[in-house]
Amino acid sequence: MTRRHQTDETCGIATAAGVVGDWWTLLVLREIARGHVRFDGLAHELGLSRKVLSERLATLTEHQVLERRPYQERPTRHEYVLTERGRGLIPVLVSLQDWADRWVLGDGTLTGNADPEGGGSARVHQLVGTRVPEDPELPGTDGGLHSTVAPDARATVLFAYPATGVPGGPPRPDVPGAAGCTLENRLFRDAWPRFEAAGLAVRGVSTQTPREQADFARAEDLPFLLLSDDRLRLAAALRLPTFRSGQDLRLKRLILIVDAQRTVRHALFPVTDIPAAVEEALALAAALP
Template identity: 45%
Template sequence: MSVRRVELIDADCGIEQALGVLTDWWTFLVVRDIAGGVTRFEALQRSLGVSRRALTERLAALVSHGVLRREAYSEHPPRFDYLLTAKGEGLLPVLIALQDWGTRHVLGDGSLTATAAPTSAEAHRVHGLVGHLVPVVPISRWTVLYFFPGAYPSAADYPPGWGDIPGAGGCTLESLTYASRADDFAAAGVQVKGVSTQRPDQLEAFAAHAGLPFPLVSDQDAKVAAGLRLPTFRASGVDRFKRLSLLVDASATIRAVQYPITDPAASVTEMLELATGFGLARTQPAIGGSDGR
C-alpha cells in the first residue's frame, strides 16, 4: 500500500511527470474525495477504506508537491483540513474526464449521450447526493439549481451534431419554462438558478436574449461538477452537464434530485411540486451533510 517511487525517463513528457505526482489510483481517489469536501483524515480514511499509513503517505506527498495545503482546525491535538491548492484545482478537469470515460466506455457501451437510464449506476450516484452540500455556488435560501448542457441565442451557435446527441436538446425550452414559472417558485419561497459549463459571456448572452429573470452560473472551472461528481458528456471539446436539477435548502444541503430528465418542460412543474411539498420543512433544521463537509 506504500507509495512506490519510480524513476521518470522522459523529463519532457507531461504525462510521465504528472504520474510522478499522481502515483497510483489511491492518490486520484484522495483528490476526488477532497474535491468533494471530505477534507479531514479520519473522514477520508472512512470514505476510502485505506490504511492509515497509506493515506498518510499520499497526503504528505500531495502536500509536498503543492497539490494540497494543510489548514489547522485544532491545536491540541494538532489536526488539519486538507484542501486543494490552485495547482490541485487544475486536476478537476482530469477527474471529470476520467469519470466521463468510465461512465461511457466502462459502465456504458461507448455511445455519446447527454442522459442516462433511470436504473443506471450514474443515476444511482446522482440520487445519492441527497444530504450533501453544494460547493462554490452561493446559496442562502431555498434554491432550485437546474444543470443544463448548453444554451445559445442562435441555433447557429450550437456545436455541430448537437441535435444528434440524445438528451442534449431542450435547454432553451427548459430555461423559458422556468422563467414563465418564476413567480410561482418565488411564491413558494424558492429562487431559481441555472448552471452550465459554458463561459460566463455565453451565459450572459443567452440570459439577455431569453429575458431570464434569474441568474445563470458558469461552472467552467469544474468545481461544482467535480465536487458533486455530476454526470457530464464531452461535445466539441467541452465537458458539459447532463440535464439534472437539485432542490437545495438554505444551508446549501441537497434535499431532492431530478435525474434523468426526459421532458425539460414537465420537469419544471415536477420541481415546483417538490419545492412546494417541502414548505413545512423550511421551518425545521436542514439535514446534515456528509463527512468533512
C-alpha cells in the first residue's frame, strides 16, 4: 500500500489523483466524453479487458463522476454518463490534451497554427467517416440550444475559430496564427446565399461566451448561428486541437463538413488560406450526394 503524507489528505491535487489519476481511468473518461457510453463500445474503443473496465467504471460511479442509466431490459444494460461532477473534469481533459500537443507532441511553441503532420492534425482527419455525437447541444446566438449539425440541412459546414473581437471590447492577445476570425465570419456571411441555395447549413463554433458571440453576430449581421463551446464539451467530444490565449483555451481554426446522418465527410485542417478554405468547403459540401 502506498504511504501518503499527512498533507495529502487536504491537497486537492492528491485527492483528485486518487479518483482519476490512473491511466485507464483517464482514457475511460476521454471515451465517455466522446460519446462512447455503453460497456461494449468502451471496451472496443479502449481495447481493455472487461474486468479492468468494470473496475474503473465502478470506481468512477462510486465517486459520483459517472451515473449508470438503464437503456435495455431483459437483460438489463446500462449506459455510463457524466454527472455534473464528471462534466467538471472536461476542461481538465482538454487541458491535458492541449499540454501534450504543445509540450510533448510539439516543440513548445504557443501558436494558433498547426503542424500538418502533428498529433492534432491526425486527430482531426481521423474524424472523417465518424459520427458527430448527438450531444452536446450548445448555446447559440439566438438564445437557444442547438446541435452542432443542422437537422433540416442536406449537410452542415461547421467551422471552428479561435475568437473574434468583441464590439467595444479590448483587443485579443496576439498569438501567431490566431488572427482572421472576423474575416472568416464575414466570408461565410458573404457566401451564405450560395450555401443556402445548395441546401447547406453553416455554423460557427468557438469557446467565446454566448454573450460575446451574440454581440459580434449582431454587429456583423450574420445570417447563420454561432455556437458557444465555452465549457469545452464539443472540444472534448471531438478531441479538437486548442491553444492557450491568456488564461483561455481557444479552438484552432478548422472546418468539418457533416452530412445529414451526422457523419463527417471532409475535414479541412490546418486552415491557413481562409478565403480558399471557405470556397473549398462550399464546393465539397455542395458535391455531397
